[in-house]
Amino acid sequence: MDNLDPVNLANLVQRLARERSFFEGIFEAVREGILVVTRQGRIEYANSAACRMVALKEADVGKASLWRLVPGLRESLELAPDASLDGLTAQSREIELTYPEHRIVRLYIVPFREELGDGMSAERFAVILSDVTREVQSTEERIESERISSILLLAAGVAHEIGNPLNSLTIHLQLIRRQLRKLERTPGIEKIEKSVAVCESEVDRLDGIIRHFLEAIRPNPPDFQDVDLFACLEEVLQVQEHELQDRGLSVEIEAASASPVVRADRNQVKQVFFNIIKNAMEAMSPGGKIRVRLRADDDFCYIHFGDTGKGIAQDDLPRIFQPFHTTKKNGHGLGLMIVQRIMREHGGQVGIDSREGIGTVVTLKFPRRDRRVRLLERGQRN
Numbered sequence: 001m002d003n004l005d006p007v008n009l010a011n012l013v014q015r016l017a018r019e020r021s022f023f024e025g026i027f028e029a030v031r032e033g034i035l036v037v038t039r040q041g042r043i044e045y046a047n048s049a050a051c052r053m054v055a056l057k058e059a060d061v062g063k064a065s066l067w068r069l070v071p072g073l074r075e076s077l078e079l080a081p082d083a084s085l086d087g088l089t090a091q092s093r094e095i096e097l098t099y100p101e102h103r104i105v106r107l108y109i110v111p112f113r114e115e116l117g118d119g120m121s122a123e124r125f126a127v128i129l130s131d132v133t134r135e136v137q138s139t140e141e142r143i144e145s146e147r148i149s150s151i152l153l154l155a156a157g158v159a160h161e162i163g164n165p166l167n168s169l170t171i172h173l174q175l176i177r178r179q180l181r182k183l184e185r186t187p188g189i190e191k192i193e194k195s196v197a198v199c200e201s202e203v204d205r206l207d208g209i210i211r212h213f214l215e216a217i218r219p220n221p222p223d224f225q226d227v228d229l230f231a232c233l234e235e236v237l238q239v240q241e242h243e244l245q246d247r248g249l250s251v252e253i254e255a256a257s258a259s260p261v262v263r264a265d266r267n268q269v270k271q272v273f274f275n276i277i278k279n280a281m282e283a284m285s286p287g288g289k290i291r292v293r294l295r296a297d298d299d300f301c302y303i304h305f306g307d308t309g310k311g312i313a314q315d316d317l318p319r320i321f322q323p324f325h326t327t328k329k330n331g332h333g334l335g336l337m338i339v340q341r342i343m344r345e346h347g348g349q350v351g352i353d354s355r356e357g358i359g360t361v362v363t364l365k366f367p368r369r370d371r372r373v374r375l376l377e378r379g380q381r382n
């Protein structure tokens with residue numbers, strides 16, 4: 001210093017000022033908060049990110065105490081008020097702020113020694129603050145979804161267990177019915193019969209809820225075989241024949257000469273057909289007609305299920321595949337969700353076209369068995 005003339009001194013001061021503003025510029029630009037704190041806890045420097053994160057006023061920089069700002073921090077670092085920082089290693093802590101908004105900030109605290117010359121030194125901390133609110137939240141969300149799946153698993157177990165007593169109830173209700181038939185018909189007996197009928201239908205309902213619930217939450221991977229779609233359709237219609245008759249509905253099938261064969265899980269395909277036909281039946285009044293059309297091109301097999309039912313309101317269309325969306329008094333809102341899941345697992349698709357008051361067409365699209373690999377033309381990917 002003694003050798004510097006005033007011009008050089010001025011130059012040096014200017015250079016130092018430039019460097020200082022250069023570093024300040026960097027410190028202000030980073031997203032992390034930066035604090036420089038004396039051993040006694042006084043905050044000597046804070047960039048604006050740090051001020052924001054710990055709700056520190058800029059005017060208080062140089063006066064405020066970090067120990068006061070974050071109660072318990074000094075104790076948690078096991079730092080006695082006058083102790084030296086020797087031996088203290090870098091440590092991190094998380095703090096939670098509730099004002100002005102809820103945030104979680106991670107503090108990374110690094111002790112350092114500043115040499116002042118002549119064997120003197122000052123002990124300080126640099127504290128780097130990062131906002132980890134998002135990180136913590138996404139961990140919490142993951143835990144939440146794990147919690148939900150374990151609840152589902154538990155529910156599935158319970159639902160499964162309910163199956164056995166339900167079976168036994170069904171059998172005993174049948175026995176009661178049989179016994180009643182043998183008795184002389186009196187008003188008292190008729191009352192009992194009515195109650196038995198109510199019990200039966202409630203047991204049925206419970207059984208339906210549990211079956212649907214289990215199907216919905218337990219996605220089985222498809223067991224792929226060669227499946228004749230037409231044969232599947234016939235089998236399902238046979239099961240539903242009674243209900244179709246009771247409701248006064250007719251079915252018309254239109255198929256191209258060769259029956260389409262796809263790689264699929266037979267039972268799952270039947271489940272899909274069942275759910276779609278069931279919905280069609282429930283949408284129609286006596287005299288209604290279901291028209292099933294099968295066709296195929298080089299790459300896909302299509303099945304269209306048309307009905308003459310009440311159709312779906314425009315507003316409801318985007319929601320029909322969502323679980324538990326139902327417009328029916330006794331609906332579960334799981335049928336179409338299951339249909340969609342199964343079709344996806346088969347590399348297929350399900351589409352719905354509906355006009356209120358006119359009817360609905362559900363279209364299933366299966367990839368063809370003999371066309372598993374297909375070269376896409378440019379712009380053809382969907």
Ligand SMILES: Nc1ncnc2c1ncn2[C@@H]1O[C@H](COP(=O)(O)OP(=O)(O)O)[C@@H](O)[C@H]1O
Nearest residue numbers: 279280283311326327331332333334335336360
């Ligand atoms: N063929 C159809 N005609 C009219 N509405 C339908 C048809 N298929 C489905 N929907 C509508 O989609 C909803 C969801 O169907 P779904 O998932 O099978 O559940 P659910 O049958 O238990 O209500 C039904 O409540 C109904 O409003």
Ligand SMILES: [Mg+2]
Nearest residue numbers: 278279335336
């Ligand atoms: Mg349904």
